[in-house]
Amino acid sequence: MPTTHDIDTGGKAPALEARGVSVFYGETHAVKGIDLAVPANKVVALVGPSGCGKSTLLRCFNRMNDLVTAARIEGTVGFRGKNLYDDDVDPVEVRRRIGMVFQKPNPFPKSIYDNIAFGPRINGFDGDLDALVEQSLRQAALWDEVNNRLNDSAYALSGGQQQRLCIARTLAVKPEVVLMDEPASALDPIATQRIEELIYELKKNYTIVIVTHNMQQAARISDYTAFLYMGELVEYGPTDTIFTNPREERTEEYVTGRFG
């Protein structure tokens, strides 16, 4: 399927570009030679049945797989004309530029303020930290709910608020790309809706890759959708096309909920 990654990026260079990416966990071949270009300032959804390699592929985009001892990666991921897996690339710097939000909210056992300030502090931020914290919380649509209790523990927040805090925390280091692995799967419908609205806002300034199990969600928020199955990229294209007129029968069956 040589054309699966050829989507129209409007003449702009893609923000991220996976070429022939394979991931092995010991003997398990979890991601099989995937080519996928992520256009800048768009939302790309990764969908597919459980265990098909969505999270694994996502973690390739900011070298989080480096932390899994068993994982071995082949192929290249282009980012601003550079291969993220080149020897002279520092994975710590990669993760600062390409942030990640996880499935379960994972705030640090610190105050709300210190959660946001964590990233800027370790990255040697020397500007106005208070202003940055406020800005990040506003971007994550959380400021109005927490501005009078920034010194409370982050654990005092609800699950949905915690997840928005984690998003704010990611934004505070000013990444260019935000990777999200099922960011709303642990949340109730109202909290989920807030996260979705947030993602819609964020794509003005960021490129977003999001893993989701929720087809309606993918249809609502993403510009492009990639359907993965058993480690392979079956089909990738504009979300409308994937949902209304997919090329592959397996894609249609999955997105319409007939299997998976």
Place this chain on the structure above:
Amino acid sequence: MVPSAPDLSFRSGRNRNERIIGAILFLCAALSTLVTVGIVGVLLTQSFAFFRQVSVVEFLTSTQWTPLFQDKNFGILPLAAGSFLIAGGAAIIALPTGLLAAVYLSEYAAHRTRRILKPLLEILAGIPTVVYGYFALTFITPILRSIWPETDVFNAASGAIVVGVMIIPTVASLSEDALSAVPDTLRQGAYGLGATKLEVSTRVVIPGALSGILASFILAISRAIGETMAVTIAAGNLPNLTLNPMESIQTMTAYIVQASLGDTPQGSLAHQTLYAVGLTLFLITLSMNVVSQWILGRFREEYE
């Protein structure tokens, strides 16, 4: 067809066994409680007898401890200073080393390395303390004396060093438990923000495990205060109100051994000093345990 009522009555044999087992378990629990109560009771009554003859003020403020001499003085300070020298010196050695070892084991060591090192560390904690004492006297003391020739043969430094080495496994093992209990999702979150391994360890994992780490510190220090054999062998038996680690000292525990082995007649004032010192020691370790429980409860991190 009407189903016949099932037999739900007690099966006598099984039920009787249950009750016997329950009674045995209760007896075991009651026994250990009774022994504790008994010991505390003896400590209290004997100490009470002691404090009827020696005022608490003298006990706490006099700078001489000579209960077995002609000219009797009953000031706990020299013994307390001895115990403090040993515990303080041991803490200076063991707390940082143990914590760093724990961070290494939990955050840096490969899975295989940890699987080998951790049990090894726990074996180290099982070496009889008399061995440590002998090691101090024949190995550490000569080194100290070659560096500082005026060092006494029995000296607090040697005892503190060896007790420090002795309690490193306690700190390392318990702190490692606390560090490992910090959920991996927190580490991932920090890495995702561009943190290095050192930053993840020092700014997320250690703060996240702080209560467990502090509890391991306190437990290790109270072990150092209670340590007897190694300290007596290495640091000597000379009640000495000093903070100079190169001098010979006597700790509270060492005094208890000395007095127990001596021929002080039952019921004499000299004999009762044993209980007064024992009570002091008991109160110190008890309050440390209470503090450590309080820290664990107060600062328990709730990970969601």
